[in-house]
Amino acid sequence: MSKILFVEDEPSLQKTISEVLTQEGYKVIEAADGEEGLKKAKEEKPNLILLDLILPKKDGFEVLKELKADEKLKDIPVIVLTNLEGLGDVEKALSLGATTYLVKANYDLEDVLKTVKSQIKE
Amino acid sequence: MDLKTILKKLDFMAECRKYGLGFWQCPNSLFLVMGIIIVFAMILTYFIGIRLVDPEVVIATVCVVTIILLVIGHSLVNSFARVAEANRMKSEFVSIVSHQLRTPLSALKWSLDLLRGKRLGEINPKQKEYLDIINDSGIKMIRLVNDLLNVNRIEEGRFVMQAKLFSLNELIEGAVDELKSMASAQKVNLIFKNQKNYEVYVDQEKIRMVIQNLIDNAIKYSKKEGGKVEITVNAEKDKGKTIKVSVEDNGMGIPAMFQKQVFGKFFRGDSLIRQKVEGTGLGLFIARGIVKLSGGDMGFDSTEGVGSNFWFTLPVPDKRKINQNQNNQNNKNNKN
Numbered sequence: 001m002s003k004i005l006f007v008e009d010e011p012s013l014q015k016t017i018s019e020v021l022t023q024e025g026y027k028v029i030e031a032a033d034g035e036e037g038l039k040k041a042k043e044e045k046p047n048l049i050l051l052d053l054i055l056p057k058k059d060g061f062e063v064l065k066e067l068k069a070d071e072k073l074k075d076i077p078v079i080v081l082t083n084l085e086g087l088g089d090v091e092k093a094l095s096l097g098a099t100t101y102l103v104k105a106n107y108d109l110e111d112v113l114k115t116v117k118s119q120i121k122e
Numbered sequence: 123m124d125l126k127t128i129l130k131k132l133d134f135m136a137e138c139r140k141y142g143l144g145f146w147q148c149p150n151s152l153f154l155v156m157g158i159i160i161v162f163a164m165i166l167t168y169f170i171g172i173r174l175v176d177p178e179v180v181i182a183t184v185c186v187v188t189i190i191l192l193v194i195g196h197s198l199v200n201s202f203a204r205v206a207e208a209n210r211m212k213s214e215f216v217s218i219v220s221h222q223l224r225t226p227l228s229a230l231k232w233s234l235d236l237l238r239g240k241r242l243g244e245i246n247p248k249q250k251e252y253l254d255i256i257n258d259s260g261i262k263m264i265r266l267v268n269d270l271l272n273v274n275r276i277e278e279g280r281f282v283m284q285a286k287l288f289s290l291n292e293l294i295e296g297a298v299d300e301l302k303s304m305a306s307a308q309k310v311n312l313i314f315k316n317q318k319n320y321e322v323y324v325d326q327e328k329i330r331m332v333i334q335n336l337i338d339n340a341i342k343y344s345k346k347e348g349g350k351v352e353i354t355v356n357a358e359k360d361k362g363k364t365i366k367v368s369v370e371d372n373g374m375g376i377p378a379m380f381q382k383q384v385f386g387k388f389f390r391g392d393s394l395i396r397q398k399v400e401g402t403g404l405g406l407f408i409a410r411g412i413v414k415l416s417g418g419d420m421g422f423d424s425t426e427g428v429g430s431n432f433w434f435t436l437p438v439p440d441k442r443k444i445n446q447n448q449n450n451q452n453n454k455n456n457k458n
Contacts, residue, residue, distance in 0.1 A: 106264070
């Protein structure tokens with residue numbers, strides 16, 4: 001069974017995404033801040049990581065940097081799932097190694113699911 | 123011009139009152155005071171010069187006047203800074219609130235997606251009806267937030283555009299295809315005569331938004347029967363430097379009294395039109411902002427009851443400059 005790590009501090013968003021991914025047969029690992037996200041990534045070695053950018057303790061950019069610097073984790077595809085859309089944010093995330101940048105408010109749940117399915121490394 | 127408009131124009135303090143600035147903080151009034159003092163000082167100095175040929179007195183007068191002017195000048199600079207600050211705070215406020223709104227709106231949208239997608243059980247038709255209403259409201263709110271953020275970015279000069287070389291005709295064809303069903307639902311004939319192909323070097327996604335907005339408007343404001351929207355692309359007669367895209371319709375047209383406000387924020391016509399047609403009213407403001415930032419311009423001709431012709435221009439790509447840009451980009455990437 002494929003594992004997806006979802007790093008998101010907003011509980012309502014955690015719930016909805018987890019629900020749809022679980023229904024589609026994925027095992028969802030949840031993390032509510034940057035540090036927990038990195039810890040769980042190392043422990044569980046998921047097949048895909050969904051990463052918010054605005055997180056407590058360590059922000060998404062930091063987490064992304066550390067993920068890509070870790071030999072065992074750098075090949076896991078990372079989809080940035082955030083509502084942040086400031087000048088240069090998309091470029092920064094992509095240049096740090098994220099494969100896709102999705103703005104939550106502009107994507108249906110089914111569209112997020114489609115993106116996950118197309119990028120996950122089973 | 124009647125008396126009311128004259129008095130309105132003479133009310134230089136109106137803008138400052140909006141920002142809560144008093145007389146001594148408002149740049150307009152300070153300019154006025156400074157102007158009066160300069161004129162007064164000149165007259166005074168002239169008379170003193172005539173009466174008292176004594177140079178020391180003249181020098182003393184000039185020094186005093188200069189000091190007064192410097193003090194007022196300093197106040198002026200401060201008042202400008204305060205107006206700029208008020209503006210910046212407003213922009214920051216809009217930006218922060220809009221971003222904050224996105225989180226609950228996402229939660230709302232996704233929860234609805236789960237319910238409407240029947241992933242949490244069956245729903246009866248009545249339930250679907252009301253869930254659809256909530257969904258539509260959610261989508262409208264998300265669009266408004268996006269529009270506000272775009273308006274803010276344009277005003278602050280933070281609007282990011284990524285230029286690339288692409289076919290303008292293909293882009294228009296794509297937009298026409300997407301809007302064909304909406305057009306036929308409103309009994310509007312959507313026509314695009316694809317003749318000569320034109321290439322442009324601008325942000326493809328943003329220009330697509332502009333074209334969609336213009337066609338969307340033309341369809342929405344069309345007549346009930348026999349509506350026609352025609353899009354044409356031409357090279358302007360200016361030695362091949364500009365390309366012009368026109369979206370012409372035979373719809374309601376824009377009443378003369380509103381024509382000046384068309385590109386303003388939140389313009390949507392009078393209450394009658396607002397009732398008939400949906401929208402946030404920010405589309406044209408953003409569209410023109412995008413076109414201007416792309417090196418072009420946007421305008422329109424319109425007659426009430428006859429129709430409108432909205433056009434925008436884009437510069438013809440300079441192939442040498444594009445190659446230079448590509449090289450610079452490659453060098454930047456290689457350095458990283």
